[in-house]
Amino acid sequence: SYVNTREILDKASKEYYGVAAFNINNLEFLQAILAGAAEKKSPAIIETSEGAIKYAGMGDYFKGARIFVNMVKEFANDLDIPVALHLDHGKDFNIIMACIKAGYSSVMIDASHYDFEDNLRITKDVARIAHAAGVSVEAELGQLAGIEDNVEAAENVLVNVDQAEKFCAESEIDFFAPAIGTSHGAFKFKGEAKLDYDRLKKVKEITGKPLVLHGASSVVQEYVKIAEEHGADFGGSKGVPSDVLKETVKFGINKVNTDTDLRIAYIAGLREYLDNDSKQFDPRKYYKVAMDYTKQVVMDRIDILGSAGKI
Ligand SMILES: O=C(COP(=O)(O)O)NO
Numbered sequence: 001s002y003v004n005t006r007e008i009l010d011k012a013s014k015e016y017y018g019v020a021a022f023n024i025n026n027l028e029f030l031q032a033i034l035a036g037a038a039e040k041k042s043p044a045i046i047e048t049s050e051g052a053i054k055y056a057g058m059g060d061y062f063k064g065a066r067i068f069v070n071m072v073k074e075f076a077n078d079l080d081i082p083v084a085l086h087l088d089h090g091k092d093f094n095i096i097m098a099c100i101k102a103g104y105s106s107v108m109i110d111a112s113h114y115d116f117e118d119n120l121r122i123t124k125d126v127a128r129i130a131h132a133a134g135v136s137v138e139a140e141l142g143q144l145a146g147i148e149d150n151v152e153a154a155e156n157v158l159v160n161v162d163q164a165e166k167f168c169a170e171s172e173i174d175f176f177a178p179a180i181g182t183s184h185g186a187f188k189f190k191g192e193a194k195l196d197y198d199r200l201k202k203v204k205e206i207t208g209k210p211l212v213l214h215g216a217s218s219v220v221q222e223y224v225k226i227a228e229e230h231g232a233d234f235g236g237s238k239g240v241p242s243d244v245l246k247e248t249v250k251f252g253i254n255k256v257n258t259d260t261d262l263r264i265a266y267i268a269g270l271r272e273y274l275d276n277d278s279k280q281f282d283p284r285k286y287y288k289v290a291m292d293y294t295k296q297v298v299m300d301r302i303d304i305l306g307s308a309g310k311i
């Protein structure tokens with residue numbers, strides 16, 4: 001069934017498990033994610049960036065938002081697991097409004113690159129409008145190094161715990177993303193993967209909100225290797241190890257944003273297939289291994305985060 005994201009995350013927060021939020025840009029990733037979540041009897045959060053919405057709508061983001069809502073609802077209505085659709089890293093007010101209008105379950109207003117007061121003001125505005133339409137809201141404090149869709153952050157800015165208390169109390173958001181040392185993409189750490197668990201524990205205690213971990217992909221080396229055996233160059237790639245991920249769930253992370261892991265599994269399967277079958281030109285065939293590997297990563301993430309059977 002198609003549900004509000006808050007429903008999935010309030011339960012996860014109460015029972016201290018994680019639910020992956022998987023990014024999609026097309027039909028094939030959606031099919032692989034829902035197949036894996038259904039097999040694991042796990043809730044599923046599907047999320048799209050602003051770029052994905054423009055991509056699907058060929059520049060028309062109202063159309064793109066409706067395409068994703070209709071695709072997800074078509075599948076969700078026939079599934080026994082709860083499925084939500086979320087706007088990831090919403091920055092453009094027009095796109096946030098388009099998603100609310102189209103029927104997204106939730107939207108992220110990411111104003112974390114503004115100063116605290118502006119972030120709080122913008123977030124309160126979006127929360128008021130989203131809640132009037134029954135849509136739940138995510139917001140962020142702190143910054144992840146690297147590129148966030150269309151905003152370049154120089155280096156990591158970890159969440160300030162006192163600011164988090166005021167932000168969550170006054171903004172009326174439903175779930176909250178504290179930056180604790182991760183970054184987006186496949187090259188997250190130079191050395192050891194170190195996250196600020198102490199800050200995370202404090203934020204959980206003080207806010208009591210479902211929490212979101214951005215930049216949470218593990219960059220699974222099994223698939224990096226397959227991709228590299230077939231021509232990819234992902235040298236130096238490093239993600240959040242699964243034992244570190246489990247620690248963050250133990251300390252209160254509930255929504256675990258996963259984009260890069262699916263991209264690597266998919267390209268590994270696609271490269272492997274194309275190297276092995278020079279005669280194939282049916283996309284339903286040459287995407288098959290890519291979708292199987294992506295489904296496998298989805299199921300492995302669900303096992304690591306503990307959301308299997310939580311429906
Ligand atoms: O935070 C993410 C995804 O992060 P990854 O690049 O680690 O998959 N989306 O908002």
Ligand SMILES: [Ca+2]
Pocket residue numbers: 110111112113140142143144148
């Ligand atoms: Ca941000």
Ligand code: NA
Pocket residue numbers: 047087088089108138257
């Ligand atoms: Na998000």
Ligand SMILES: [Zn+2]
Pocket residue numbers: 089184214215257
């Ligand atoms: Zn993110």
